[in-house]
Amino acid sequence: MGINAVFEALSHPVRREILQLLRGGPMSAGALAEHFTLSKPTLSVHFAKLKEAELVAVERQGTSLIYHLNMSILEEALSGLMSFREPKP
Amino acid sequence: MGINAVFEALSHPVRREILQLLRGGPMSAGALAEHFTLSKPTLSVHFAKLKEAELVAVERQGTSLIYHLNMSILEEALSGLMSFREPKP
DNA sequence: GCCTTATTTAGTGTTTTCTCTAATTAGAGT
DNA sequence: ACTCTAATTAGAGAAAACACTAAATAAGGC
Numbered sequence: 275m276g277i278n279a280v281f282e283a284l285s286h287p288v289r290r291e292i293l294q295l296l297r298g299g300p301m302s303a304g305a306l307a308e309h310f311t312l313s314k315p316t317l318s319v320h321f322a323k324l325k326e327a328e329l330v331a332v333e334r335q336g337t338s339l340i341y342h343l344n345m346s347i348l349e350e351a352l353s354g355l356m357s358f359r360e361p362k363p
Numbered sequence: 364m365g366i367n368a369v370f371e372a373l374s375h376p377v378r379r380e381i382l383q384l385l386r387g388g389p390m391s392a393g394a395l396a397e398h399f400t401l402s403k404p405t406l407s408v409h410f411a412k413l414k415e416a417e418l419v420a421v422e423r424q425g426t427s428l429i430y431h432l433n434m435s436i437l438e439e440a441l442s443g444l445m446s447f448r449e450p451k452p
Numbered sequence: 453g454c455c456t457t458a459t460t461t462a463g464t465g466t467t468t469t470c471t472c473t474a475a476t477t478a479g480a481g482t
Numbered sequence: 483a484c485t486c487t488a489a490t491t492a493g494a495g496a497a498a499a500c501a502c503t504a505a506a507t508a509a510g511g512c
Contacts (some may be wrong), residue, residue, distance in 0.1 A: 278376055287367055288500090305457060315424035316501055318460055337458045337509050392489055405471055407490055413471090426479050426488045 276328070280351045281329035288312065291319050293329065293343065300342035302335075365417070369440045372416035377401065378409050382418065387412065387430035391424075 283289055288310065295301060295309060309318045319329045321341060328347045329343045372378055377399065379445060384398060396406045410430060413419045417436045422429045 281370075281376075281379065285370050288369075290370065304457095307459095307464085311500060312500095315461080315503080319500075329469070332407050334509085337456095339459065379472095393487095396489095396506065401470095402472065403489070404473080404474085404491080409468080418499085426486095 276347075277351070277354060279323075279327040280329060280347060283323050283329055284351070286320065286323075288317075289324055292317075292320060292341075293348075294322060296330065296343045300333075300340045301338050302338040304338065306341065312345060365436075366440070366443060368391075368412075368416040369418060369436060372412045372418055373407065373440070375412075378413055381406075381413060381430075382437075383411060385419065385430060385432045389422075389429045391427040391429050393427065393432065 287352060291309070295306060301319060303318065304327070305312050306321075310317060321330070321332075324341075325332060328344055329346050330341045333342070366441070381395060384395060392407065392410060393403070395410075396403045399406060410419070410421075413430075414421060417433055419437045420433050422431070
């Protein structure tokens with residue numbers, strides 16, 4: 275369930291760019307959307323996929339939803355890829 | 364072009380499992396196919412995507428095609444993910 | 453309670469992915 | 483040349499992904 279969703283989420287360039295943007299710190303959905311020419315609903319669907327993969331977490335702040343990176347899942351995916359480098363046990 | 368194809372290739376569980384199998388050393392298309400319940404043509408399409416992403420390389424040996432891991436591309440994708448861990452420059 | 457702002461959910465059409473079976477290519481041996 | 487094995491390419495259909503516009507939800511200020 276988990277690892278599949280993570281790699282599926284990472285497969286789209288827009289979603290990877292969203293993660294890049296979040297490296298600079300938490301951002302609202304609207305602020306993120308301004309960096310793309312896509313419509314807000316389209317971006318919202320991308321956010322949902324990143325959230326489903328737990329690559330990002332959401333927190334409400336007034337009327338805004340603030341997204342931020344979830345490092346631990348990223349580390350997990352990372353170490354999964356890392357294991358390719360070691361000879362099979 | 365390159366990085367997109369790599370993440371696209373990594374997005375399918377079967378293709379990730381193919382890479383896992385290749386960790387044990389080079390294998391022929393047929394030998395790889397035996398590890399799955401999918402048809403050989405289907406697997407062949409997965410091989411093609413991995414090859415397009417340059418995650419694997421092919422070499423003919425008689426009537427067989429031998430696939431093996433291309434570490435350098437894997438390292439590249441890896442360090443690309445790694446950069447998420449560092450604060451933005 | 454009503455209006456505004458921020459964002460998501462619903463509905464729709466198009467494009468892409470994934471799988472299959474059938475046909476084709478490539479090399480090796482007789 | 484013929485045949486066998488190994489693997490790919492071609493064609494087709496079902497399922498999923500992606501983008502849009504329009505409608506719904508949630509919180510805050512008047």
